[in-house]
Amino acid sequence: MAHDIQIVTEAELKEAVQLDLTTVDVIERAFAALAGGEVVMPPILSMDLPMVNGEVDVKTAYIPGFDGFAIKVSPGFFDNPRLGLPSLNGLMILFSAKTGLVEAVYLDNGYLTDIRTAAAGAVAARHLAPKKVDTAGVIGTGVQARLQMQAAHLVRPFTRVLVHGRDPAKAAQCAADLGQALGVEAEVMTDAADLVAQSQLVVTTTPARDPVLMAEWLHPGLHITTMGSDQEGKNEIDPKALARADLYVCDRVSQCEVSGELEAARAAGLMTGMPSELGQIIAGTASGRIDDSDITICDLTGTGAQDTAIATHVRASLPRAGQIIQT
Amino acid sequence: MAHDIQIVTEAELKEAVQLDLTTVDVIERAFAALAGGEVVMPPILSMDLPMVNGEVDVKTAYIPGFDGFAIKVSPGFFDNPRLGLPSLNGLMILFSAKTGLVEAVYLDNGYLTDIRTAAAGAVAARHLAPKKVDTAGVIGTGVQARLQMQAAHLVRPFTRVLVHGRDPAKAAQCAADLGQALGVEAEVMTDAADLVAQSQLVVTTTPARDPVLMAEWLHPGLHITTMGSDQEGKNEIDPKALARADLYVCDRVSQCEVSGELEAARAAGLMTGMPSELGQIIAGTASGRIDDSDITICDLTGTGAQDTAIATHVRASLPRAGQIIQT
CATH class of the missing domain: 3.30.1780.10 (ornithine cyclodeaminase, domain 1)
Incomplete structure (x- = not known):
């Protein structure tokens, strides 16, 4: 027929x-x-x-x-x-x-x-970032770096955006594009540690195989969304950061443990328990951020x-x- | 671009x-x-x-x-x-x-x-069936029953086709269609054992979860292609038949052991070794039928x-x- x-x-x-x-x-x-x-x-x-x-x-x-x-x-x-x-x-x-x-x-x-991936970043920010975000930072300078900051701005209308990347020219272009698109102050940060120190919300969008965000940079009231790792061997966040955060949340545990940040953390003998999933926090069956000073991390690998x-x-x-x- | x-x-x-x-x-x-x-x-x-x-x-x-x-x-x-x-x-x-x-x-x-599945049946018949096939039989009465007999006829131009199915009306229709399409004598066999006894080439095309072809029916000079099993739990051929045949060949071992005939045979403790694949026989790196009196079975689950x-x-x-x- x-x-x-x-x-x-x-x-x-x-x-x-x-x-x-x-x-x-x-x-x-x-x-x-x-x-x-x-x-x-x-x-x-x-x-x-x-x-x-x-x-x-x-x-x-x-x-x-x-x-x-x-x-x-x-x-x-x-x-x-x-x-x-x-x-x-x-x-x-x-x-x-x-x-x-x-x-x-x-x-x-x-x-x-591209847009469903960015939208997931907004969902994570909506449910996990502190209520008030003045400064957001992104580590990465590609399409998703731009889209993730636009997505975050929909739910946490920050007034300043910081960009860090390995290539200074690309970081400058990304900052300029974001400043214009969002109508916010935009700045390149040469040092990723500085970017994290000044931000309440950080998104990592790199294909890194060695961490680009270290545990000692965590500070009270920080939310991190990490969305670059989507394949075995990729790793953006220092495994110790996952253990040190007040809350680590997966989009899907079964994916994050083979291709997300959980992979490296488990390999390092950390994070042996069963983390919550973002959906459980939305549904109210798991607790999210409890206090403005909590440190939260959301690991997005992308789901069907x-x-x-x-x-x-x-x-x-x-x-x-x-x-x-x-x- | x-x-x-x-x-x-x-x-x-x-x-x-x-x-x-x-x-x-x-x-x-x-x-x-x-x-x-x-x-x-x-x-x-x-x-x-x-x-x-x-x-x-x-x-x-x-x-x-x-x-x-x-x-x-x-x-x-x-x-x-x-x-x-x-x-x-x-x-x-x-x-x-x-x-x-x-x-x-x-x-x-x-x-x-449909046609790449039937064509694989012809490849199996070309490399494994005895050189001379007078009578071919099919257990099953659907689209693939017809296509598999047409495919086999391309490489082994038999003069008689036998059809067995649970539904006599469907079997009659399938036989009539095949007789007309191939210009051969076509007959419904009420008893599958009779069909196997009279055929040199048999194809099974059913979704059976219990064998429709028993080990005691095997006879010298028989080739069987079994293509119905393509999911865990399906099983067309008596596991003992796989062990009793002179040669059992997979399209892909890794698929046949989870969703083909090898699944039930392995579960029964039979066929513990590593079977050959059809491609190896085509490439000449594994031996196929050695003698006209050999009994051969080819298990097709369908490959990417x-x-x-x-x-x-x-x-x-x-x-x-x-x-x-x-x-």
């Missing part, structure tokens, strides 16, 4: 869905659903392709009550910039949760992943539940956009 | 690619590549959805020397027939092996899976390498078909 499939391009998606409070709320609902225990979220299918300096990840999740479920394919081919192409690409496919039929193909080249949430949101926002193909 | 993506529907695919010797050769090359040890084929991503009587499988493989790699999504929603929809659906996405960019989306509703092979073949056959979307 023929059925209609909606094909939507990156340009059409960018016009329809942006990083705003609506998107943040959509992603928050996905986290809350994860806490309910009825979400089906298989382990990430990960294909490492060292012979072409590439990797491919496939994520999915079925969330009861959502009309559809997404399968998201994220290839990363890191020699692409030499060919004038972006390293990260990919697409999302939305399936009916009732029949399994393909409903839509979102040819987003990673755009929906976020992909299903953003894809079903796009479907609702764009019921007739793009091209309809009958098959 | 914008790039072109080809979107091709099931009808367009059916016109361009069929189950023929060209397709069989394409799939044979994928098996041979698997034997080379340089294929990257991650474990199948499998999402079980009991609340909607459904399941979703995602397969992929990167084959060095192939221009692209496929990611294939196969949803099975088994209440669909009540809605007038097929249980099995899905699509294939072809990515550039060099850049990871999406090159094509094949909205095949499972058609390409077959998906990559069929998708790159479609791309080469249909460079400009379908719709081109720029994104």
